[in-house]
Amino acid sequence: MGIGGISIWQLLIILAIVVMLFGTKRLRGLGSDLGSAIKGFRKSMQDDGDAPEKEKEKDEAGDTAPGQRSEQADDASNGSHPKP
Structure with missing residues (x-):
């Protein structure tokens, strides 16, 4: 007995039929x-x-320096505009 009650000969016959139907x-x-x-x-x-x-590496590298980020965040939270 093979897999699930199917013997090796039955598998070979099925394989031969599939090859004949579809071609190599x-x-x-x-x-x-x-x-x-x-x-x-x-x-x-x-x-x-x-x-x-x-993404983590991008966040760590960042486009701005850490000090600039905190100033930008403070300005945004206070609603003020950047200083000229």
Whole structure:
């Protein structure tokens, strides 16, 4: 007995029927399409995992110095305009 009550011979017969129905070119193309889809999925999962780290590095580097940020925040909270 094989997987789920299906013997190896039954699996081979099913495989032969599938090859006769679809042909080897279609099956090869299907395999390559499936492989590229899996690679793309894995890459996007890794990119999603790296995104928070990149954002954190951006926040740490920042465009302005820390002192300038606090002055800008104070000005915004007081409603005053920047000094000329």
